[in-house]
Amino acid sequence: MSISFRLSAVLTLLAGVAFGQPPRGPLVVSPQVNADKSVTFRYLAPKATDVKLSAQFEKAPLAMTKDAQGIWSVTTQPIKPDIYPYSFQVDGVTVMDPANEDFFPNERFKASLVDIPGETPLIHSLQDVPHGSVNYEYYPSVEGTTGSLVVYTPPGYDKNPGQKYPVFYLISGTTDTEETFFKVGRTNLILDNLIAAGKAKPMIIVMPYGNIAARIAEQKGGAKPADPTVRDGADAVKRANDFGQDLTGNVIPYVEKNYRTVANKENRAIGGFSRGGGQTLRTAFGNLDKFAWVCSYSSYLSPQEMDGSFSQIGGNPDKTNKQLKLLWVSVGSDDFLYKGTTEFMDYLKAKKVAYKSLITDGGHTWMNVKKYVADTAPLLFR
């Protein structure tokens, strides 16, 4: 290897990092998961005066300390194996970890992801099993716009052209995108592992984007809505209805035309997290002819909305219980939606609507979402 090759490599490296983060010193390794499951986080900022780690495994930000090279670092206590979002607070400014390519897809906040492996592989880990494929698709959506879908097809989908599959429609939360169940929820790997263990039926999973209003504004106006309430505003019910109409009117027809599905209610499930859970419940309760399996993760409808908009659910529980093969409601005990969710469970119980519930530790987090997906996927299409 000649010196010119070395120089070329270094120049190429400099070009790669020249934009956005000029080369300012040594390259740092972050995050570094240590053998004892502690994690060392590092951030290069020679001129900063205060750098903290903000991570979902800590209740409060952790102070970081600067070395002679200007690298701030902190090593945590051993952490319970899981995938956690985190960011750095650099003189009060929130930043992703520039040394880490694993990120949290989101409209509003920017976080990196750290994956702490278990002694035995966790259900969301990459294992040596047959893998499905994750497909990014475009479909014709409302008002002449083009929508985006992320679609998981199970292992063997391409090898078995005669086989048709059930479909699970899975909707992420406020400010999440259609990528969040894939990139943060690792839904594809959870299903790969469950299917390999014989614990879940092979299924297609369709992950749409929940924010219809933002898509319309962006594609029709050439810019994002100037009024933030259009994007993140109060009209949750209208937006959920718009979403439900796009799902049943555009997404499902697209999927059933382009994938080998079993196109009936017994082979259609719907689930979602947070806002996506509300969209799930409203879409399912308004379309009991289309979905037999319903999973609400960290979300609920109020008794007032149930009585006002979906009175047939509690009004005729025998019929509801025949129509729904699964109604699942789960929430974390520290979730700020815990109280509303337990009130929803109480409502269902009082109305004699059958449901399964799970209360976990923890809050309104994707650590819990992964657990809920892993717990509910085995129940579907049985």
Place this chain on the structure above:
Amino acid sequence: MSISFRLSAVLTLLAGVAFGQPPRGPLVVSPQVNADKSVTFRYLAPKATDVKLSAQFEKAPLAMTKDAQGIWSVTTQPIKPDIYPYSFQVDGVTVMDPANEDFFPNERFKASLVDIPGETPLIHSLQDVPHGSVNYEYYPSVEGTTGSLVVYTPPGYDKNPGQKYPVFYLISGTTDTEETFFKVGRTNLILDNLIAAGKAKPMIIVMPYGNIAARIAEQKGGAKPADPTVRDGADAVKRANDFGQDLTGNVIPYVEKNYRTVANKENRAIGGFSRGGGQTLRTAFGNLDKFAWVCSYSSYLSPQEMDGSFSQIGGNPDKTNKQLKLLWVSVGSDDFLYKGTTEFMDYLKAKKVAYKSLITDGGHTWMNVKKYVADTAPLLFR
């Protein structure tokens, strides 16, 4: 709509943004592309003392000014339509735009993307044409590791089970990931548009991850390499060879087993940007039995390496010119690799090796990469 619905929507929103960027005031809209192709960028930071915009359409950072709500903003001059990376410099700290979900996948730097549409749709824009699919795949890679691929299949791929397709292997640059040609290069949309216009043959495009050493270290060690030279170091030739062996020994067999390909050299192309261009040239010149179409974007091999490692290319130009149906070399006139690339062209010319070249304006950027892909895809497999 009752008050409780409103409250629920607001609480859900707060939950969505509670991590990483606490709600600190009004939600901002950024970037906002205006009718005259100027762009308004906004960043909420009431306590910051200095915020600048760093964007690839500007030679130097632009100052931003703060309003009474603490929102920093700047409106640019009208910008030539294209997709540009940008970030904010907040008191010297580089941050992505938290209001923008379009990001630049990268190992080292964190940038957002702004898409300025043309009066007539640009070749990389989302248009009302049949769309292909973009698939995330895992394959068995070197040393027992599992590699990642992003694979574009053209429109109609799933509808024509009897048809086989040529394959273009396309490799991104230093610190890029397997997602960069998709998310920044918009390679899928470029091909959708070229195919719809009859300008390119339907083809499969396979986008691997170029950093073999990092993957091995991460999967075998449970942590990223502590020695940054393992990740970004000087041994470009060894790493290019490792990459080439993985491509020919693992990626191509995986693709030809799992996709409907025409598995011969006349139907295999290889191309890449920057480090990926070096990997392209080394892999192609070392495997002339496997690739007939070769595209080097903003990259080159030195005359010393050509004479030392690939003397047969220039030594027997008649044979080379029969084996290669296309050797393409392109670079921007402001690219820091311009001189080396023109020396490479001069070498090929002196040796009577046939090649096509394109010198564009601009530098070592993904604006140029998109142009090079759009210019070369129509030439392939003709």
